[in-house]
Amino acid sequence: HYSVLTTAQGTSSSPDVVEVAEVFWYGCPHCYNFDPYIVKWEEELPEGVELVRLPVMWNPTNEIHARMFYTADALGVLDEMHTAIFKEMHLNQKQLTSESDIEALFGTYGVSSEDFQKTFRSFPVETKLKKAKSLTQRYRIQSVPLLVVNGKYVVTGPGIKNFEDMIAVGEELIAVEQAEL
Template identity: 65%
Template structure:
């Protein structure tokens, strides 16, 4: 992972493979949101309660002290705020049910680190515990990101995303075609056996526009500065100087998921 850098113009897109950070262009106006703050979640264990029950045994009454069932021990907290993750002061809403922990991978198709991370995070996501939902969130820093996000959400709406998702990475990072305009995207989609008529009808549909608006809003509210990263339940971002590689990121995510599940 690397820090945020300014994206170059489309005529120098080949240089984009050197960095996966946000731009410095002005952000569109949105409703004010709470600033990101690093808040480490503390854990406490309440002293187990004792109950007193009365039992009859023939002519003799006995007082029996019964230890109440002890609460489950809190998840071990190996990783620290500011070093391994940040915690938003105000948690953002998720698209998953209230009893489900949502994990969102924030990514960009043009990012080489995201390309490398994709098979790793896919394997990890396939082994998540029950009541954990993995989704992808395309980052929305600038028009190039927006075009790729539009491609993502169009394929999702057509039910073709899982089939084509990996091929998009290959088109950009192996074939060196960045898919920065609609014509290039349509040629690519046609090569993947997706109906171009259906694709064009959906590409600028209300459903896709709504998804793009939400992705842009979350990119800003999460204060995303680099990708890939994981957002745990709209609350934690796996970013910090203590994360050196993908294994570190996933280990931090595992712990944060456990904390969120235990807090329910």
């Protein structure tokens, strides 16, 4: 159901918070199908638990999609765009692998070309991309979607039959971590 990382990784949340990272890729059909479950689960998470999203960084296509994610976050439009990006790719069959296509999509959410250009290759976005690449390696991510609970437990693999199972195992590990706080 889950594996334990040999070396626990630090989290971006405060020490009294259990962090759950959803590792995903916009181009992954399973991640697209998992998104509604994650959105609902995030609303139900108990006090002291924080969900963060981590775009996987394996290759140049993942990188441009991660850059899109962090650009949306930096511009304050991630909440409205995250699910919409999945739909654009999976329902409308848009690959979103060129900067111009991504800029056009951002334009439909009220982001000016100037703001997009200033942000897409900005230092804060580059810094987050480097961190995402490092975490992809340190978490030893081989497939997506998956959950990483408090930088220690990777929920994926045999025994996980469906998205409900993944969330149930995540909840068990959250309880373990909360008991240790």
